Amino acid sequence: MKKLLCPIFLLVTFFTYAQSNTEVYLGDLSTNNGKTTLTNLRNISKNPGYDNQPSFNGNSEILFARTRHDQTDIAQYSIESGGTSWVNDTPGGGEYSPLKIPGADAISAIRLDTTGLQRLYRYEMKSGTSQPILKDAKVGYHVWYSDTVLVHTILTENRMDLVVSNLKDNTSHTVQKNVGRALHKIPNTDLVSYIAKDETPWQVKSIYPTTGATALLTNLPQGVEDIAWLPDGQILVPFGDLIYTFLPESEGSPATISLSDLGELGTISRMAVSPDGNYLALVAEEHPGKIVQKQVDSYNAGDLDAFVNCYSENVLVAKFPNDTLYVGHERMRSNYNGLSPDNKQYDVEVVKRITIGNKVIDHEKVTNTNGTIVQMQIALYEVSNGTIDSMTFIFDQESPNPETIVQEQLDAYNNRDIESFLETYTDDIELFNFPSQRRSKGKEEMRKGYGGYFESTPDLNCEIKNRMVIKNIVIDEEYITANGNNFSAVAIYEVSNGKIAKVTFLR
Numbered sequence: 001m002k003k004l005l006c007p008i009f010l011l012v013t014f015f016t017y018a019q020s021n022t023e024v025y026l027g028d029l030s031t032n033n034g035k036t037t038l039t040n041l042r043n044i045s046k047n048p049g050y051d052n053q054p055s056f057n058g059n060s061e062i063l064f065a066r067t068r069h070d071q072t073d074i075a076q077y078s079i080e081s082g083g084t085s086w087v088n089d090t091p092g093g094g095e096y097s098p099l100k101i102p103g104a105d106a107i108s109a110i111r112l113d114t115t116g117l118q119r120l121y122r123y124e125m126k127s128g129t130s131q132p133i134l135k136d137a138k139v140g141y142h143v144w145y146s147d148t149v150l151v152h153t154i155l156t157e158n159r160m161d162l163v164v165s166n167l168k169d170n171t172s173h174t175v176q177k178n179v180g181r182a183l184h185k186i187p188n189t190d191l192v193s194y195i196a197k198d199e200t201p202w203q204v205k206s207i208y209p210t211t212g213a214t215a216l217l218t219n220l221p222q223g224v225e226d227i228a229w230l231p232d233g234q235i236l237v238p239f240g241d242l243i244y245t246f247l248p249e250s251e252g253s254p255a256t257i258s259l260s261d262l263g264e265l266g267t268i269s270r271m272a273v274s275p276d277g278n279y280l281a282l283v284a285e286e287h288p289g290k291i292v293q294k295q296v297d298s299y300n301a302g303d304l305d306a307f308v309n310c311y312s313e314n315v316l317v318a319k320f321p322n323d324t325l326y327v328g329h330e331r332m333r334s335n336y337n338g339l340s341p342d343n344k345q346y347d348v349e350v351v352k353r354i355t356i357g358n359k360v361i362d363h364e365k366v367t368n369t370n371g372t373i374v375q376m377q378i379a380l381y382e383v384s385n386g387t388i389d390s391m392t393f394i395f396d397q398e399s400p401n402p403e404t405i406v407q408e409q410l411d412a413y414n415n416r417d418i419e420s421f422l423e424t425y426t427d428d429i430e431l432f433n434f435p436s437q438r439r440s441k442g443k444e445e446m447r448k449g450y451g452g453y454f455e456s457t458p459d460l461n462c463e464i465k466n467r468m469v470i471k472n473i474v475i476d477e478e479y480i481t482a483n484g485n486n487f488s489a490v491a492i493y494e495v496s497n498g499k500i501a502k503v504t505f506l507r
Contacts, residue, residue: 020385021286024051024064026079029280036245038280044077053097054281056274062281063098063107074098074109074123079279088128103147110139134165143183143192145209151183151192162194164209175207175214180225187231193217204248218248226270231277238268240357267358288383289353292360295388296348302341308332316390320380321504322435345369354466354477356490358383359506361475363468378470396470402495406474409500414461416454422446426499434506457482472496
């Protein structure tokens with residue numbers, strides 16, 4: 001069950017600056033034989049809280065919003081020295097989205113005051129003094145076309161509109177309603193790109209700011225909110241902890257950028273490329289596995305407050321696939337009310353862990369204070385904005401080993417043997433996207449989808465990186481090769497009477 005030919009992008013939209021635990025990373029970019037590689041990735045913020053929205057000040061310095069003293073100010077990182085300095089210190093407000101102003105020793109940034117007032121300001125690099133650029137406009141995001149022409153978004157109702165402002169003659173005009181946050185000068189052109197959201201799929205368009213002329217460049221995969229440009233005209237697209245590249249005029253599938261020496265990164269939300277194309281700055285959340293491990297450690301320490309605070313306020317706790325057990329912090333506190341360092345009945349040990357995107361699957365062993373195993377269980381966590389949004393359990397029961405039939409279907413898949421492959425499934429086999437979006441039902445639908453796929457994909461191969469078996473369920477972390485591309489997926493197989501009756505995919 002591995003026919004995932006292109007990434008499935010998730011829809012996330014922000015009209016305010018969400019405060020989550022994010023870090024800014026810097027990596028070295030190179031392209032050889034058409035393959036883009038990112039190496040030497042290092043954390044340049046190393047700071048608890050919100051560190052975000054990087055942009056390059058030339059090729060050797062990076063501006064970004066950085067948390068200090070319970071607010072965000074503008075920091076500048078030197079690639080040469082590795083040091084960070086502060087551009088400003090604004091009491092009563094925070095700065096976001098800093099950009100170098102062309103031809104000036106100054107930067108622009110969005111200031112969000114504690115009163116709720118949101119305006120675009122100019123900050124002098126030497127003194128840190130500031131003054132408003134557009135006094136009456138609630139600017140969301142911006143990019144400088146020249147020292148006097150600004151392309152920006154205006155927050156209005158429940159959307160953002162694209163506006164071009166000429167600061168020299170004090171004029172502004174709206175170009176398009178309902179656009180995204182990603183505004184970029186397109187390298188080696190006189191154009192600015194933006195994401196238009198008035199149609200589905202969303203589109204990358206260009207605008208020539210001096211005339212207002214716009215043009216369609218390419219459609220985007222569903223829900224893509226951020227992009228960046230390489231000097232050769234390729235677009236970078238983040239998805240989870242991966243980055244894809246493609247040319248706007250290409251009809252082919254996106255290629256995965258080669259990431260090395262990364263360690264564990266969470267969801268990548270922002271990117272910026274240096275003008276010379278040698279560096280990529282990116283923003284990533286805390287890795288979901290670290291957040292999940294934090295709640296395991298808090299539980300084992302008997303720290304109820306720390307444990308509950310690892311979850312979102314409206315956390316959903318369910319039994320697989322989607323039977324709700326309870327919702328919210330209050331119910332969670334009630335259920336774990338006896339948890340304390342002096343009154344702790346159980347310990348949880350993670351036997352195996354699979355992480356894919358924002359989802360973490362733990363195979364957990366629960367023991368009592370005497371070390372006796374009282375329960376084996378699977379816990380499937382969904383993480384966003386630094387907390388766990390949902391926790392879904394699969395509890396162990398006595399049942400025949402389901403691994404044999406799942407392995408048979410894997411072998412048939414790798415042999416591209418459609419008849420042996422289908423023989424491992426029930427006649428009414430159902431395929432789902434987690435938790436309950438049905439993709440297909442029945443063997444004949446599978447035959448239509450997989451028959452031609454097997455014939456046209458000579459390098460097809462699936463390698464199992466991790467496997468969990470519990471009850472009648474097998475959970476495989478799969479690494480798939482198809483038509484020269486590689487990607488990861490998780491498949492949850494449910495076995496009934498010796499055949500696979502249901503498969504649920506996670507991406």
